[in-house]
Amino acid sequence: MSKTMWKPGTFVYPIPAVMVSCGDMKNSNIITVAWTGILNSNPAKVYISVKPTRFSHKIISEKKEFVINLTTRQLAYATDWCGVKTGAKVDKFKVMHLTKEKCNFVKAPAIKESPVSIECKVEKIIKMGSHDMFVANVLSIDADEKYIDSKGAFDISKCDLIAYANGGYYCLGKKIGKFGYSVKKKK
Numbered sequence: 001m002s003k004t005m006w007k008p009g010t011f012v013y014p015i016p017a018v019m020v021s022c023g024d025m026k027n028s029n030i031i032t033v034a035w036t037g038i039l040n041s042n043p044a045k046v047y048i049s050v051k052p053t054r055f056s057h058k059i060i061s062e063k064k065e066f067v068i069n070l071t072t073r074q075l076a077y078a079t080d081w082c083g084v085k086t087g088a089k090v091d092k093f094k095v096m097h098l099t100k101e102k103c104n105f106v107k108a109p110a111i112k113e114s115p116v117s118i119e120c121k122v123e124k125i126i127k128m129g130s131h132d133m134f135v136a137n138v139l140s141i142d143a144d145e146k147y148i149d150s151k152g153a154f155d156i157s158k159c160d161l162i163a164y165a166n167g168g169y170y171c172l173g174k175k176i177g178k179f180g181y182s183v184k185k186k187k
Contacts, residue, residue: 014163031056032083044138049131069114
């Protein structure tokens, strides 16, 4: 075997780099999160994991809702900046020139510049150790109309989404096929 063994850690990469907005239209914050993902499809459930010391942790714990905003190459600087600054001292929407957008089901604002915003209602909080996992029900997926194709489908290839891997941001590459394409029976 030619693999090198490392100590256990977080190495399931790449993963989405997202900006999570929380609070309400007047008092809000943005936290950059890479520990996020899908938990279930029916009903739709997702999670984010946040350190208890983060400013947004208290807001999400109290309000029991948040919005996951997918990020793009154009939002990479804001994504990074929102991850290293604290909302306790600065209005991240204002400084990063991001637009608050009213959501359909939660009071937390979406980020208008994001191609997709996922409205979430916290179901439970699980203490994991370094982070607390916010398990949430998806109430709505709000997609920018400019990414909807003529058939009404979301065209993710037009978004220029970014992912996080081992300390770096990466643009998603070219589509190579759809699920099952490589094992599909030939006609």
